[in-house]
Amino acid sequence: MNVGLDARKLRDGGIGTYIRNLVAALLDAPGDERYVAFVSPADAGRLADVGRPAEAEHLAGARRIAEEERLPERQSLAAAPGRLSEVVVRAGKYTLAEHWVLARAARRAALDLFHAPHYTLPLAWRGPAVVTIHDLIHVRHARFFRPGVGLYARAVAGAAAKRARIVLADSEHTRAEVITLLGVPPWRVRVVPLAAASGLAPRPRAAVEAFRRARALPAGYVLYVGARKRHKNLALLVAALGAMAPGTRPPLVLSGERWRERDALAAAARRAGLAGAVHFSGPLAGDDELALLYSGAALYAQPSLAEGFGLPPLEAMACGTPVIASTAGALPEVLGEAAPMLPPEDPAAWAATMERMLGDEAWRSALVRRGAERARLYSWARTAALTRQAYLEATNA
Secondary structure (H helix, E strand, C coil): EEEEEEEECCCCCCHHHHHHHHHHHHHHHCCCCCEEEEECCCHHCHHHHCCCHHHHHHHHHCCCCECCCCCCCCCCCEECCCCEEEECCCCCCCHHHHHHHHHHHHHHHCEEEECCCCCCCCCCCCEEEEEEEEEHHHHHHHHHHCHHHHHHHHHHHHHHHHHHCCEEEECCCHHHHHHHCCCCCHHHHEECCCCCCCCCCCCCCCHHHHHHHCCCCCCCEEEECCCCHHHHHHHHHHHHHHHHHCCCCCCEECCCCCCCCCCCHHHHHCCCCCCCCCCEECCCCCHHHHHHHHHHHCCCEECCCCCCCCCHHHHHHHHHEEEEECCCCCCHHHCCCCEEECCCCHHHHHHHHHHHHHHHHHHHHHHHHHHHHHHHCHHHHHHHHHHHHHHHHHHHH
């Protein structure tokens, strides 16, 4: 079977993580399927680094065949002795062009199945398809986004879900949203959970300290990893830390670049007296640096108002960091009893719980143990097996 995967969002946060880990796990799985990844020009060859070391070696040394096509975009094929090849396509994400450019590239690749790893499925593709819908936050909580974004998401996700033979959802929560908000029959929606990458594990203290010094990060920090969108509810985290006594208040570290001073969150931090207590990790080069960041945290906080899965807290658990999370979306389903779960509108409760987590070593140790056990329940091998099963069902339908 020849399966195509839209990998143009390879550099994106959550969806990029999904694509990289899924491709690696599919290549590790038994079977004779061959995979064609459709990538942006800037990402040509990047998938050579996501598989097993042996597979990566084959791909890194693979012969490249360049083809000039009489198409609006320029295509090139990167072939390998293994089961993965790349087709470079010129099509912007969330544009009208992608619906025709991708479909044309898929037909030329003689696909048996097209997998859209987010809710955009090319309108001009008429063959069997599987689509993954990670969440419908843009639809359910349209007020958090620019005008029109919610309507666009409902239309595009709805069209993809109705045309795909099987819809994959990261959680039971998202599955229920797909059925309720998009009207997809339940029998066509499968739950395929995500997992922490195998490279995410506790790091040695010396390595963590060296990383912390190199990044000028404080000791004993509370960590948040991910986007800073409104539904991530970081304002609650700022308010909770601001409510803590200065002598007991831990520093806060956010992944990524420093915020702009005009940012609403930066203004909220200044009002809460946290201007000098917020730090930023800067760019992270792969899972090793991400694991060092998680491993250095005293606790990880996920205060979201909505989540389709909640991968960062699971990653933190895999790295031996205790987690506090909100009761929103799929977080209770994913994290179970391995983390204290609090309402996402109660900063006083968050402040009190964080103070206890930082001061109660016995409780912290129990949370670390339960978190590690919880993270081990999920694996990308299982994700790949369930995904491959969906491929087989979709092509035999």
